[in-house]
Amino acid sequence: MRWRPFLEAVQERGDYPSVAEAERASRVVLALLGAHLVGEERNELAARLPETFALILLNPLQAAEPLSSERFVRAVSAWIEGATERTAAWDTGAVLSVVADASGEELLERLLLQLPPGYDLLFGHPGG
Template identity: 45%
Template structure:
């Protein structure tokens, strides 16, 4: 099942950095990344809520890894609720490898690395489709090794000697 933020296409006119607020509206019948009606017939409420949670966790973690123009451009590609989750975090001073990224999500969410890897792959594959190949290339160029596979691509750049 695709995360429900895929089903929301609304974007504000303002840049994501200028939009503030809570992710959840607190209203019954709405998911974090889109109205429940958009996913009607595609899964139970618990599955939709779990998908929204996975999207939020992965995008929040990704927000700690991406900086500069790529961060701004990626936020512009995301639906507003997803962009808010992504931009809510200050980037880390030490970027994580792809595997470190997955382990960090597992630790922060109290889940297993296998579940975190599954969630990460599912969310970042969608993000890759939303960004397009040019922006994704720029993002992957700035991230440490191991992220390409998480975005559904082969890791084609050679490892640098330590």
């Protein structure tokens, strides 16, 4: 997926007033997500994202342990200035639903196998 369509999709789903806000949310969510994915799946996902976001995914923030979906949202809120858990959940859903579209069903299923329960909801694919 190319840069502009990716950000426009995040902007639309997140109802952000600017592309800059969509980009900020995307950078944080993908940096945290990258810390939870490994191997071929992380590389495959990176290949389907715009180059800048692929690099963020491949050079993630470090996670000492896998975060539950609730703790992932709390971590997003800690990294976005002025965010609350509610706005961070919104940001996470906006970004990860676009990531789910970019990844396709088969890759998304493999990504979800690497993540703790509950991430299917963050990606907008309950029961995935």
